[in-house]
Amino acid sequence: MLDDLLIVVYNLFFAPVFILLGHVAALFHPKVRAGIRGRYVSAGKIRDFMREFGDSHPELFLIHCASMGEFEHIKPLIAALKENQPKCRIVVMFFSPSGYENVRSHPGVDLFIYAPFDFWWPVRRLFQQLSPRALLISKHDVWPDQVWVAHRQRVPIFLINASLHAGSAQLRFPLRMLNRRLYRQFTRILAISPEDGERFRLLVNGEKVRVVGDTKYDQVFHRAQESRKMPVLPEAIYRNRPVFVAGSTWPEDESRLLPALEQVRKHIPDLLTIICPHEPTEDHLDSLEEALGRENVIRFSRIDASQPRPFILIDRVGILANLYSLAQVAYVGGSFKQNIHNVLEPAAYGIPILFGPVNQNSHEAQLLKSSGAAIEVRNSEDIAHGLLTLFTDEKLRTQKGQQAYQVARRNSGATQKIVTAIFQDLSIHPLKGVPHP
Incomplete structure (x- = not known):
């Protein structure tokens, strides 16, 4: 009874307000506008897809990702699903334009769409059209109507790479009350760590929770192997030079990094x-070119090996993992803002890592800190000291890099465990062994 009341209240009040605010924000923000427009376009893409494949997919897996980062992490899972069920169809839906607008195709994915507005009618329409065998939600981007509709239509729901950090608002009133009712609709919650598993057990029957690890560990090793085959910069630019890569930076990171780099240079x-x-x-x-001095900077799109500069500014997405392969030391951004970004990409190359104090959202950042592979910095002085220490002490740099690599290697293998759990719950017999990236 309470579940029905929550559904009614959500769809009468919260969902319409959220959608309305999104349309208003679209008038002023191009990124929001792209997401709103893309949802209407996606409705047509689904119709075209069903006309082509409507009766030919006994198994269709619908995968929900918030953004490009989550999609990167589940690539090994997509490969494993296709390896074991070659005839299945896979549809990936994104919440954010950062995912949808930056990927047009990927091996194993039959259709990319935007997730529909989280409102009862468009979500129900999506599930009626696709009739998925299962809904796989990546990490923590859980939307109420998506879960309620899937459950009502008897579609098994899996939360993969499930994480819930300590102190999360999801564990506090009033969200805790809502989440208890949402998460009990899941078939299985596949947590990335024992700590995350225990936090999910505060919300749901413990039998639904299984600790299997995170597919991002598998993906970073796969990317590391591939990136070594695809150099992104002319060797003449970085040959015989110490290289520092600052990845996924925000202005809050750069305001600390730039003064530190002035001292280090x-x-x-x-x-x-x-x-x-x-x-x-x-x-x-x-603004970065202005701050660094335009004569000191060259953009990636204008790279010229005959004119070496102290700074290269990357104006293209999707190549950061390749760039880490060139570095001796890395900094991972977002750690002076809201959430730290991917620390595993540099770790997979055996590179010591610096990041700021906002890193509690990242289980792997905590592992890197506790192992001694990463240095937490709180200001420009810390960054300058960390960089000078690592670049001038090769033994220490090598030691921390090896520690970073071991953290990443020890935690790989989640893909096989996740596919096994999904197939067991769906009573699907795998045709082949799960591939290791």
Whole structure:
């Protein structure tokens, strides 16, 4: 009875307000506008897809990702599903334009769409059209109507790479009351760590929770192997130079990094710094060029090996993992803002890592800190000291890099466990062994 009341209240009040605010925000924000427009376009893509494949997919897996980062992490899972069920169809839906707008195709994925507005009618329409065998939700982007509709239509729901950090608002009133009713609709919650598993057990029957690890560990090793085959910069630019890569940076990171780099370059004048902003908009890139001195910077799109500069500014998405392969030391951004970004990509190359104090959202960041592979910095002085120490002490740099690599390696293998759990719950017999990236 209470579940029905929550559904009614959500669809009468919260969902319409959220959708209305989204349409209003679209008038002022291009990113929001792209997401709103894309949802209407996706409705047509689904119709076309069903006309082509409507009666030919006994098994269709519907995968929900918030953004590009979550999609990157589940690529090994997509490969494993296709390896074991070659005739299945896979549809990936994104909440954010950062995912949908940056990927047009991927091996194993039959259709990319935007997730519908989280309102009863469009969500129900999606499930009626696709009739998925299962809904797989990545990490923590759980939407009420998506879960309620899937459950009502008897579609098994799996939360993969499930994480819930300590102190999360999801565990406090009033969200805790809602989440208890949402998560009990899940068939299985596949948590990334014992700690995350225990936190999910505060919300749901413990039998639904299984600790299997995180597929991002498998993916970073796969990316590391592939990136070594695809150099992104001319070797003449970085040969015989110390290289520092600052990845996924925000203005909050850069305001600490730039003064530190000014100090470091006094001691290491041939240092090559590659800065890869999380959102490489023209305004952001232009402000960085101004701050660094335009004569010191060259953009990736204009790279010229005959004109070496102290700074390379990355104005393209999707190549950060490749860039880490060139570095001796890395900094991971978001750690002076809201949430730290992917620390595993540099770890997979055996590189010591610096990041700021906002890292509690990342289980792997905690592992890297506790192992001694990462250095937490709180200001420009900490960054300068950390960089100078690591670049001038090769033994220490190698030691921390090896520790980072071991953290990443020890935690790989989640893909096989996740596919096994899904197939067991769906009573699907795997045709082949799960591939290791």
